[in-house]
Each structure stands twice: as C-alpha cells, then as structure tokens.
Amino acid sequence: MEYVVETQDLTRVFGSFTAVDRLNIKIKAGEIYGFLGPNGAGKSTAIRMLCGILQPSAGSATILGYDLLRETEKIKSHIGYMSQKFSLYDDLTVLENLNFYAGIYRIPRKERQTRIQEMVAMAGLTGREKELVAHLSGGWKQRLALGCAIIARPAIVFLDEPTSGVSPTSRRMFFNIIQGLAHQGATIMVTTHFMDEAERCHKIAFISAGKLLAVDTPDYLKKNTIEGSLVELAIPQAMEKISALEKLPYVKDCTIHGSLLHVLLDHERHLGDLRDFSGGEPRPIVPSLEDVFMALTKRQRGERDA
Numbered sequence: 001m002e003y004v005v006e007t008q009d010l011t012r013v014f015g016s017f018t019a020v021d022r023l024n025i026k027i028k029a030g031e032i033y034g035f036l037g038p039n040g041a042g043k044s045t046a047i048r049m050l051c052g053i054l055q056p057s058a059g060s061a062t063i064l065g066y067d068l069l070r071e072t073e074k075i076k077s078h079i080g081y082m083s084q085k086f087s088l089y090d091d092l093t094v095l096e097n098l099n100f101y102a103g104i105y106r107i108p109r110k111e112r113q114t115r116i117q118e119m120v121a122m123a124g125l126t127g128r129e130k131e132l133v134a135h136l137s138g139g140w141k142q143r144l145a146l147g148c149a150i151i152a153r154p155a156i157v158f159l160d161e162p163t164s165g166v167s168p169t170s171r172r173m174f175f176n177i178i179q180g181l182a183h184q185g186a187t188i189m190v191t192t193h194f195m196d197e198a199e200r201c202h203k204i205a206f207i208s209a210g211k212l213l214a215v216d217t218p219d220y221l222k223k224n225t226i227e228g229s230l231v232e233l234a235i236p237q238a239m240e241k242i243s244a245l246e247k248l249p250y251v252k253d254c255t256i257h258g259s260l261l262h263v264l265l266d267h268e269r270h271l272g273d274l275r276d277f278s279g280g281e282p283r284p285i286v287p288s289l290e291d292v293f294m295a296l297t298k299r300q301r302g303e304r305d306a
C-alpha cells in the first residue's frame, strides 16, 4: 500500500454550504502531513470525515486500505484522534485517565501497565501519575491527551489543532513527540495555524474555503509558489504606505509582517525603482510559508471575484 490515506473528491456540505469541496489528498506512511488554512477553511471537517466521525456528502476515501464509507469501524480501531477539546476527565488522575482509555481501546490487561508507563514517560509525567488532571497546566494536559489518543499504538494519528492555547515551549515539546512518533513509523495528520509547526511537517496541504490550494514539502512551496521577486522593506509608517505601494505597476503584492513590509515585485530589476519610490533599502528574501499562504489565498480570492 503506497498511501495510507487517499481521498477522491471527498466533499461535505452543510445545507447549501460546502465546507469541504472535492478534496484529493494522498498521504504516505510515516509522513507528518500538515493541514493549514484560515478559520473555517474546512480542516476540522475534513479530519472528522477521515476519522469516520462525520459522514461525507460525496466522494470516497481509503484509510489504511479500508473503505471510509463501508469499513468505518475497522478504520476507527487503527487510528487515534485528538481534537482541540482534549477529552480528559479533570476529576480523575493521570493514571486513571490512561487506564480509562486503555479500557476503551480494549488493550489486553497484561499489556496495560507497560503501555500506560510508556505514555506517562512520553508525556514527561513520570512522578505525577497520581495528580488530578484538573491540577495540570495546558501543556501537560495536551501531552496526556496525546498519550490517551495513542495508547493503542495507532498506525495513523489525526490531530486537530492539538497545540492551540498552550505555551510556545509546550508546542515545541509536543512537536518533538510527534516527530518521534513519525520516526517510529506512525503517520500523523495535523492541523495548525502556526507556521513554525508547519515548517516541521514533511508535507503541507493549504486549504481555503473548502478547497485544496497547494500541497507539497515546505521547501518546495516556498521556492515555487510565488512568481516574482519578494523583498523586505523597512520604512517608517509602513502600514500607511501599503496602498500607495500596491498601486505601483511593478508591485504585485504588499503585506505587513511585524514592522516590516514584504513587497512582491514582478521582477527583481525593479529593486532600484522601489528604493527610489520608498526611500528604504529593499532586501531580497526567500518567501516564508506565511507569504506562500497569503499569496495562495489572494490568488483564490482573485479567481473567485473574476
């Protein structure tokens, strides 16, 4: 089996609204596959369909070779799922939560202790096994929730914004764990709004308004999505200058990043023109994923309005 997840025109409508529009994706075993897109893009809806929680309106998919529509229960027994709302019991301890999930996943009794200890160690909770979950901070809860989701050693782990609302350090720790899991052969599908996390994925799928706009490695997307020459420009009152810059015939786009402007020129030969116009010193840069993402959504808006 070359692909552990493969979809054909997977679609979900809610009334007259199309949340996921003919999604075609292919994911290989051991890949960390990031789903990126603005709020309401359809990421959670897509993941919920792939986990068998939500019925597709049209299209088909296979997960680990099982048919999504006909073999949903088999799929569920081979995957782990963690959503933004960690499904932990606050009034139970760390151990009690893990024990509960070990029971749900029907892990044989003789294996339970080993698996639970593995998850405690993975989450960095050794010594805190008897603490009530209510007393743990966000990052610890998040890692415990992951432990509960993967205690049955699923082949595929679906993570829907697992790192929202936790500290940057916890986010980094969490992604280290994810990379470790992928290294051991698990396939990870993860939605995120954070570009630093997207950078750590093997493949990224950009989705907006239910549609897949691009999919490839972070490096490829950065080098090949944007046509033109991207420069960084530091000028005073940058925000107020955007509309004037956008009117220049050789400027394709202009966005603000902190206090700096990213200006997309249609050709690098206009560097001097931009310098003369703005009074600043334009510096050519490699596009970031955020630049790529903005360019793709803008292109999509342009196509829709055309």
Ligand SMILES: Nc1ncnc2c1ncn2[C@@H]1O[C@H](COP(=O)(O)OP(=O)(O)OP(=O)(O)O)[C@@H](O)[C@H]1O
Pocket (backbone or CB within 6 Å): 014, 019, 037, 038, 039, 040, 041, 042, 043, 044, 045, 046
């Ligand atoms: N059960 C539902 N009934 C009606 N509309 C829904 C339902 N679930 C989702 N939607 C709509 O579908 C669209 C896609 O939602 P979804 O949660 O998949 O987006 P998302 O990309 O995960 O966004 P976010 O990053 O904010 O989580 C949204 O406009 C949402 O309001």
